[in-house]
Amino acid sequence: MTLDATASGVFPIASTPFHSDGRIDEASVDTLIAGYLKAGATGVTVLGIMGEAPKLEPEESLAIATRFIKGFGKLPVIVGVSAPGLAAMRGLSRAVMDRGAAGVMIAPVPSLRTDDQITTYYRQAIEAIGTDIPFVIQDYPLTLSVQMTPAVIRQIVQEHPSCVMLKHEDWPGLEKISTLRRFQAEGSLRPISILTGNGGLFLDFEMERGADGAMTGYAFPEMLVELVKLHKAGRRDEAHDLFDAHLPLVRYEQQQGVGLAVRKYVMMKRGLIASDAQRKPGAALSPKAREEVDYLLARLSRTGRAC
Template sequence: MNRLDSSAQGVYLITVTPFTDSGALDLASTDRMVDFCLEKGVTGLTVLGIMGEATKLTAEESRTFVKQVLARVNGKVPVVVGASAPGFAAMKELTDSVMDLGASGVMVAPPPSVRTDDQILSYFQMVDETLGAKVPWVLQDHPVSTTVQMSASVILRILKNSPTCVMLKHEDWPGLAKLSAIRAASDKGEVKRVSILTGNGGGLFLPEELTRGADGAMTGFAYPEMMVDVVAAHARGDRERAHDLFDAYLPLARYEQQAGVGLAVRKQLFQDRGVITSAFVRKPGPKLSDKDLADIALLVRRQDKRLRELA
């Protein structure tokens, strides 16, 4: 098993959950999606995230999907599973199940019910106790979806108190100053150094976040090769190339990040690329119009043109 640890870096792509046109799990498309991601060079995969429609799956469907992904990955890259749940019993049950199947770790976000700093700290102390000493976990900071604001100082206190928290999924927006503060604290030895993977707006600030000290990205985009190539260019010191590549994909990445319809756009692009058979989004979910599809086609054509120019 590729057990998650604080040295993690690169691109952990947050996957969609493929369905058939009737809404059933599509395990054949799941296999193609895993193969596609590996071919594009991702460092890891994250499943059952917010954009993975985790809340629309039954407990049995969640386990079936994770088992399929892990079997197809076959140890080639680490797989992180979203384990956020309203109660700790459900979190523990899912965590134990996926870790037994071979997951590398789990990801936990705070519930909307915690508001004060003390409540947040108490909650993640209970997360530590629930998951146990052998399960590495990712702290997900995504206030846009959770409505929970965690300051840099609170995150640093969580990291100090949680020996098995090995990664921060940084998704606050704006969040560059917070990222800088957390990385500066670890550089000074004030807190252990953990991996920081960003997901800010689907990677809309990826070059700047890498410059601020992020170790890579953990987010979704129908063109994972963008993140892979940008992270690689930045790692070898070619920041201009990293920005040029990022700029070429930015219009489509921005379009995919529209609130409400973003998942439908991403699934449509995956279908257009032959990765999944159906772009079906479970209810409640949006359906794209003919005008939406025309927008996507235009953006893809312009993106292809720009990439040819860069090559």
């Protein structure tokens, strides 16, 4: 499976399960894969920011990516290969593609400030990994502090035929999606897949603006899958009703600093992973925060929309 611009649906951003002592929990990797497949995921993205990729040794990164590639079978696996140095990016990119990955995701380094710096960085990155590897632009200014305008994204896409997808996580970013789709309609931007992140916080309207689906790690991936299906079927009110039921938990999970702790706690409660441990350094939930999440889960369950 090779990633292309027709990709759509839901590609969960996979968390990396750990034991309490920081070792990778391989058994939980397998239960997580099974959970994503049961939820109806179109594919999966591993070694993203919420996958704690910077905390992994190179051999661990490759092992996790390989396990997901094997577990997802014929479904596409995208691997985050962002790194401070291009040599490390090239090494991981070639290794995961050799093992069957569908493509790679590249985020800009946080030091980039001007449009020229951004486009030059992607030019150098693609030169390093090779033009034969399909890649995804990760646009996440809230965390990466790099502002990519629609015009810059268009330039990167037009310069690099191997760019097939944008992971859109700007906030606010609805107008950016509309602008990119307008570029496409006018013929100044070739077709490209747009999947959105931010925990699904704006997915209800992102789909209406032209997104093809979601690439995020919300702890109820089946909700994301169902929402995308409802939108594509033209069932707008039902899609928004489903989204509204999950919104309190989506919002709580999107808190900066503790979002991953919330996500892992919910996934542990759901049996997708055995432990909510993060590899250090990492934030932990207080007893009060856990009680609040339990309350939100109970309320969600009473709505009958917990999927």
